[in-house]
Amino acid sequence: MKNTPLEMPAKNPQGITGQIRAAHVGLRTTDYEGTIQWYTSTLGFRVLKKWTMGALQLALLAPANDDAFSLEVLCGGITGMPQDASQPIVSGFQHLCFEVENADETLAALRAQGIQVVQEPFDVLEISRRCGFVADLHGNVLEFASPL
Secondary structure: OOOOOOOOOOOOOOOHHHOOEEEEEEEEOOOHHHHHHHHHHHHOOEEEEEEEEOOEEEEEEEOOOOOOOEEEEEEOOOOOOOOOOOOOOOOEEEEEEEEOOOHHHHHHHHHHOOOOEEEEEEEEHHHOEEEEEEEOOOOOEEEEEEEO
16 A cells, blocks of 8 residues: 655635634543543653642543644543533543634634634633633534733
C-alpha cells in the first residue's frame, strides 16, 4: 500500500476571528489519578499542570513529544458555575478546545450567528487562559480559549 500524504487546501482567513488552532481535548473520568497514571505510564504523556476548581479536579497532559497539543483530564463536578454543559458525561471525551486570539470576541461572533453559548467566558488563572463554551448542532461542546 502506497502512503500518499494529504494535500492541504488553502487556509481560510475569514474563519472566526481569522485564527483558530486545536489546543486540547477534554477527557471526563471518574478515576482522576488512575487516568493520569495510565496516560503517563502507558503512552508517555507528561503532566503539565494539576489543579482544582471547586469540586472539579483538572490536569493538563502533553503527549511525550508534542508541545502544541494537550489532553485535559476532568473529574468531579463544577460548583458555582451558571451552567455545566458536561454534567451528563461521566466518562469519555467531554469537549474539544480551540485556541483563539480573543475568547470574548469569538463567542460574540458565534452568538451573532445563532450559536448556543453554554458557558460565558471566564478566567482560569491556573493556566492563564480565558475560556468560553458553545454547543454545536449536535450538542457537542466546543471550548474557545485565549491567553490572559
